[in-house]
Amino acid sequence: MISISSNTPARNGCACAACRRFIAGNRMIRNRIAFVHHYNPYIAGAPIRTAEMFFGRQQLLERILRTLPNNSLMVYGPRRIGKTSVQHQLLRLLQEREDPVYSFVPVFVDLQGVPEEFFFAHVIEELREQLGAEIAAAVPKPVARAGYGPREFANDLRKLIGLLQAQRRGAWAANKRIRLVLLLDEVDELNRYSERTNQHLRSIFMKSFSENLVAVLTGSNIRKQWESESSPWYNFFEQVALPLLTREETLRLIHEPVKGFFKFDPDAAEKIWLLSEGKPFLVQKFCVRLVNRAIEARRRVIPASEVEAIRLEVGEETA
Ligand SMILES: Nc1ncnc2c1ncn2[C@@H]1O[C@H](COP(=O)(O)OP(=O)(O)O)[C@@H](O)[C@H]1O
Numbered sequence: 001m002i003s004i005s006s007n008t009p010a011r012n013g014c015a016c017a018a019c020r021r022f023i024a025g026n027r028m029i030r031n032r033i034a035f036v037h038h039y040n041p042y043i044a045g046a047p048i049r050t051a052e053m054f055f056g057r058q059q060l061l062e063r064i065l066r067t068l069p070n071n072s073l074m075v076y077g078p079r080r081i082g083k084t085s086v087q088h089q090l091l092r093l094l095q096e097r098e099d100p101v102y103s104f105v106p107v108f109v110d111l112q113g114v115p116e117e118f119f120f121a122h123v124i125e126e127l128r129e130q131l132g133a134e135i136a137a138a139v140p141k142p143v144a145r146a147g148y149g150p151r152e153f154a155n156d157l158r159k160l161i162g163l164l165q166a167q168r169r170g171a172w173a174a175n176k177r178i179r180l181v182l183l184l185d186e187v188d189e190l191n192r193y194s195e196r197t198n199q200h201l202r203s204i205f206m207k208s209f210s211e212n213l214v215a216v217l218t219g220s221n222i223r224k225q226w227e228s229e230s231s232p233w234y235n236f237f238e239q240v241a242l243p244l245l246t247r248e249e250t251l252r253l254i255h256e257p258v259k260g261f262f263k264f265d266p267d268a269a270e271k272i273w274l275l276s277e278g279k280p281f282l283v284q285k286f287c288v289r290l291v292n293r294a295i296e297a298r299r300r301v302i303p304a305s306e307v308e309a310i311r312l313e314v315g316e317e318t319a
């Protein structure tokens, strides 16, 4: 996690006149930002897209990045544990990654609500949209989405990977192998598809494009079904459970986003940790509410009594 750092002289403990003036000025600015502009950086609901608001999961991300050159992974966990947020971090990390052997090309695909007959068209449309104008021009948008099947998809994918490789010719990444990484979210949808479609997809990964294509899949109830030997996905993915945040990660999520603007009393932070049990959505929900109440009351410090005051309300809404 990249924390919001502040290099103000105040943090280095200097008390000279210039520094004191700087801090006083800064405090006014901070007050203005906090109370006039309603500074509340917490996010409760939408997936986290920035590095600054994403906490924990460092080992998991490292493990995924280590595995990806060779294998696909499946990350599972209940609703609101942070699966889509992990996918967005992977998208960013893979885009920035400079690997000596592979040129990673990540593409995020949300499968929620995608009907089976549109599946392959949906994936190619996402690839076209996210990989730039040259690819979009070379790979036409499917005309009849329902008529676009695994064969058409495989043809377009071959063309697309060839183009990605050609784009790197003459560039620093010329000798690197293209690794297209499909970041497939809400893959529970695949369980609603026929076995045939699942088999087609599997063979695209295993046979046709095993050299150039890997995936990270995220979903909730996929594990049980995919563990059965009759499933096309049996033994295909390395499986990883998405854990709750640790106490330390939870405390960082509470304190860091508002550093310099608001301050949670240690008791208040401890209480949030106990009540949220490390569920990131609940932590954020508490923090959003508590900071809003602090802004209304024009108070910079958040005491434990405030957590107590809203615990039922937050609990009921998220039950
Ligand atoms: N790593 C994280 N750091 C901070 N907050 C998180 C993190 N992961 C999830 N959250 C919180 O949980 C909410 C739901 O996250 P999301 O990724 O959409 O979960 P899922 O996809 O598992 O349903 C986010 O709006 C945010 O409040």
Ligand SMILES: [Mg+2]
Residues within 6 Å of the ligand: 083, 084, 085, 185
């Ligand atoms: Mg999600």
